Amino acid sequence: MKTTLLASVSLVLAIVLISPAAMDSNEPAELKEIKLVAPQTEGGMPLMQALKARQTSRAFSGEALPDKVMSNLLWAAVGINRPDGKRTAPTAMNRQEIDVYVAMEKGLYLYDAKAHSLKPVLKKDLRVATGKQPFVGDAPVNLVFVADYSRMTMMREQDKDFYAATDTGFVSQNVYLYCASEGLATVVRGYLDRDMLAKEMGLRSDQKVILAQTVGYPKK
Numbered sequence: 001m002k003t004t005l006l007a008s009v010s011l012v013l014a015i016v017l018i019s020p021a022a023m024d025s026n027e028p029a030e031l032k033e034i035k036l037v038a039p040q041t042e043g044g045m046p047l048m049q050a051l052k053a054r055q056t057s058r059a060f061s062g063e064a065l066p067d068k069v070m071s072n073l074l075w076a077a078v079g080i081n082r083p084d085g086k087r088t089a090p091t092a093m094n095r096q097e098i099d100v101y102v103a104m105e106k107g108l109y110l111y112d113a114k115a116h117s118l119k120p121v122l123k124k125d126l127r128v129a130t131g132k133q134p135f136v137g138d139a140p141v142n143l144v145f146v147a148d149y150s151r152m153t154m155m156r157e158q159d160k161d162f163y164a165a166t167d168t169g170f171v172s173q174n175v176y177l178y179c180a181s182e183g184l185a186t187v188v189r190g191y192l193d194r195d196m197l198a199k200e201m202g203l204r205s206d207q208k209v210i211l212a213q214t215v216g217y218p219k220k
Helices: 002-018 020-024 047-053 067-078 157-182 194-201
Strands: 098-104 107-112 117-122 141-148 185-189 207-216
Touching: 047 157, 067 098, 067 107, 067 141, 067 157, 098 157, 117 194, 141 157, 141 194, 157 185, 157 207, 194 207
Parallel strands: none
Antiparallel strands: 098 107, 098 141, 107 117, 141 207, 185 207
């Protein structure tokens, strides 16, 4: 009787250990918010030197960006630089409609300028989906600039595309100048499948992918 009981218990334990639920417990933890360290807003390369060093590169190392560099990069792109909540990049009528999504190997995040943190969006590596060039899947960071048209109130419909593109350009140039100052490689990209990427990101119909920008250390 004892032998039969022990055999039954062993069988149940074996089934539990190999069941999908048990296997799921070994999966990585869910994507969590990343609290960025305070940005370093003093020092760095003088502006004229950064302008002289600004360039496009399509050769990236796979080395991850340190937390401090990621913090400074995102703040430079579109961070809050005044007590009234205005940003490092201008937007028409201060609508602040350009969101910066960050695609990394561990997942997709949205930069929250007010909290200076990365909010989890999707636990999936979407780097390859951010463009049609081979380097995008290996570079550590791909920024995706998304215009939220719901914030573009008091504008004519025909003007929204123009201002979304213009405002994205300001953000991208901020990224270029920070990368020049920090010795990072970067390239802004329009060669991407916007509809496919928007679907992968789970965007609403009134959110539009404008451009993407790859950032990383130069390939040696």
